């Protein structure tokens with residue numbers, strides 16, 4: 343398969359890691375040790391990553407972590423990202439691991455172009471303590487415009503984490519935003535007010551750039567039942583700006599239906615494919631039951647560990663090949679159709695959506 347566009351990823355830790363730290367960064371669990379990596383995501387990392395560090399696939403954790411320490415975080419990171427086969431990274435900068443590696447360096451390691459995706463809530467939180475309630479809305483607009491003028495290609499919302507996806511279809515009024523900003527500015531910077539979360543999301547919609555929306559599973563900060571993308575249907579139906587439903591699992595079938603029903607809705611398989619490991623082909627098949635093929639997007643959602651770039655990319659290539667082998671054996675599509683499907687899913691759909699150069 344050609345090089346992939348990773349349309350949603352994050353920075354990695356620029357430091358050596360002990361076993362417990364590595365384990366806790368490898369899963370979405372609240373507290374993890376190496377024994378928690380006896381799971382699909384652990385198997386996926388041990389399957390795909392050791393060869394990049396000159397070890398056989400499925401090397402044990404002690405062997406792998408010793409070799410990683412011997413090479414050092416920078417050489418290990420360079421090898422893992424280079425082996426992922428990525429041509430473009432869209433790095434979401436709203437969450438940073440400790441001692442984060444700069445996006446430009448990730449791009450050098452991967453041999454890939456890099457663009458930023460701006461987290462809307464982070465833009466708002468950066469204004470806390472610098473504006474008054476009446477000035478918040480205009481200050482947010484200016485701050486977001488400045489970030490986009492600096493070259494960002496999309497925006498991201500974590501309203502699923504902070505409130506849930508049952509988002510009213512109406513933009514909040516100026517009076518509602520001012521009142522809510524007054525309450526927020528009197529407390530901590532973390533943005534959890536539902537009116538302000540809606541406001542920044544709709545400001546994102548107003549940019550016309552693709553809006554990435556966290557849906558489905560994540561870490562335990564999230565109320566999973568409120569992260570079902572089907573809850574966002576009234577919001578999705580109320581505008582025509584492209585929306586990318588990130589992750590989706592275990593609601594991948596709901597996400598596929600939303601993509602079928604609304605031509606501006608896209609689905610992303612990142613994080614899910616990495617975490618499902620050997621089960622990824624089955625779940626990938628569910629993603630594509632209803633979703634039109636030009637609305638499918640690949641990402642790794644790699645965060646903190648460069649291993650998650652390689653496990654995500656290699657796992658995706660493998661799962662997609664498995665899926666298509668079955669379809670081709672069943673004469674469900676032609677080889678040219680299969681080639682088009684792969685090219686679009688892995689890169690072409692993202693290139694068109696984010697207007698990236700070839």
Ligand SMILES: [Zn+2]
Nearest residue numbers: 350352434643
């Ligand atoms: Zn992410």
